Amino acid sequence: MISEAPPREPAADSTGPAVRIATTPRGDHNPPAEGTPEYVVELEGVSCYYGSFRAVREVDITVARQEITALIGPSGCGKSTLLRTINRMNDLIPSYRSEGRILLDGQDLSAKSVDPVAVRRRVGMVFQKPNPFPKSVYDNVAFGPRINGYKGNMNELVERSLRRAALWDDVKDKLKQSGMALSGGQQQRLCIARTIAIDPEVILMDEPCSALDPRSTLQIEELMAELKRDYTIIIVTHNMQQAARASDATVFLTMGDDRAGFVVERGRTIDIFTNPKNRLTEDYVSGRFG
Numbered sequence: 001m002i003s004e005a006p007p008r009e010p011a012a013d014s015t016g017p018a019v020r021i022a023t024t025p026r027g028d029h030n031p032p033a034e035g036t037p038e039y040v041v042e043l044e045g046v047s048c049y050y051g052s053f054r055a056v057r058e059v060d061i062t063v064a065r066q067e068i069t070a071l072i073g074p075s076g077c078g079k080s081t082l083l084r085t086i087n088r089m090n091d092l093i094p095s096y097r098s099e100g101r102i103l104l105d106g107q108d109l110s111a112k113s114v115d116p117v118a119v120r121r122r123v124g125m126v127f128q129k130p131n132p133f134p135k136s137v138y139d140n141v142a143f144g145p146r147i148n149g150y151k152g153n154m155n156e157l158v159e160r161s162l163r164r165a166a167l168w169d170d171v172k173d174k175l176k177q178s179g180m181a182l183s184g185g186q187q188q189r190l191c192i193a194r195t196i197a198i199d200p201e202v203i204l205m206d207e208p209c210s211a212l213d214p215r216s217t218l219q220i221e222e223l224m225a226e227l228k229r230d231y232t233i234i235i236v237t238h239n240m241q242q243a244a245r246a247s248d249a250t251v252f253l254t255m256g257d258d259r260a261g262f263v264v265e266r267g268r269t270i271d272i273f274t275n276p277k278n279r280l281t282e283d284y285v286s287g288r289f290g
Contacts, residue, residue, distance in 0.1 A: 040065040040232045041086065041202060046100035047260075048081050050093070055081050057260040058100070061251055063202075068224055068233045070247035070269065072240065073284070077253045078261030079236040083204045086234070087123035088116040104201065121148065124195035128207040130187035132179035132194075137162075137171050140179040140190055144198040157197060165193035166223050185216025189223065196227070203227065205235040209242065221246045240285055244273050252281045 041063035048056040056078035063069045071079040081090065088109065090096045102109045109119050133140050141158045150157065158175075162168040167189040171182070179190050188208060195203060205224075209217040224233055224246055237243050243250055250272040253261045265272065265281045276282045283289050 038065050039063060040105060041234070042101075042103040043082070043086075044101040044103065046082070046085065046098060046102060048078065048085055048090070048098045049096065051095040054258065054260045056085075057256075057258075057262050059253075059261075059263050061263065061266065063232060063234060064249065065232050066228055066230070067248040068228050068235060068246055069249045069251065070243040071234065071236045071251050071253065072238070072243050073253035073261065073264075074255065074289070075238070076259070076261075077255045079253060080206050081261070082253075083125075083206050083234065083236055085110075086202070087125055087204060088119050089125065091116050121198055122200055123202045123204060124198065124200035126188070126191050126195055126203065126205045126208050129211050130184055130191055132182070132187050132190050134178065134180055136176050137179050137182070137190060138175040141193050141197050144194060148198060161193040161197040162190075164196055164227070165189045166219065166226070167193055183216070185212050185219055188212060188216070188220060192220075192223065192227075196231070200231070202232045202234065205233060207236055207238065209237070209239070217242070240273075240287070244269060252276075252278075252284060254280060254284070 039062040041061075043059050043061040046056065046059045046061075047054060059078075059082060061069075061082075071082065073079055084090045085098055086102055086109070090098070098110060100110070104119075104122060108114070109123075133143060135143065138158055141161050142154055145154065145157055159168060159172075162171060167186060170186055171177075171190075174181075179187065182190060192203075192208075209220050212220065221242065224235070227233060228248075235243075235247065237246075247269045249267065250269045251266040252264045252272060254264050255261055265276060265278045267277075272281060273285050276285065
């Protein structure tokens, strides 16, 4: 196992927030004055347990609005656990529990008084393997709005969601056909359309391209770049090239001797890949271990 290592060089801001940008609320693309930090997701001292096993320990992460943040690190270091903790999907596992605070726009999502279903309306999830429902393309997109009591024009919502997922031109004449009949890349974009149809604030993506060919992967990355104008995106990826291409900020995690994942380094993606402060980070992004 890999133990924690000290930074290669002292850095005054090595424990400071990873992401600092000036942004505006989702949907308004006119930036405010420079230098205004805004974090939509904040993890404060988050530890995750499966029974007595601590999978993640004392993680502190800040995620800026309307940016793509990549979580990278070796298998088993807790990246997917963190992702599923943010929208409380891990609540469905009886042995799971967490400590610390997970804030969305300042609200503690981990509080017992917060409805997990309400959390998942605000924090959407796209999984590693495309998982369209065994329904028509139209009904896949309309499913979430329907169960949430959407009262607007459903046809317009379905079309808008498919357009934003860069899928409309492919399926506009196939809306009654099964979503299962689409190609892998199309299925993943359908799942993204299904996610954004309920208009979440944050989209979590757990290795969304691992089962796709290079062309489909590029399409998903281009789509992410478009979606970040309106959404905050957190992506787990084992593809270092993808993290370098697609993300604005990167968080590198690894495992200690106790097999618990912890954050080694976080910062702007360009800095993590070109000038990491920690030797472990440099070794991982350069392919020396992983």
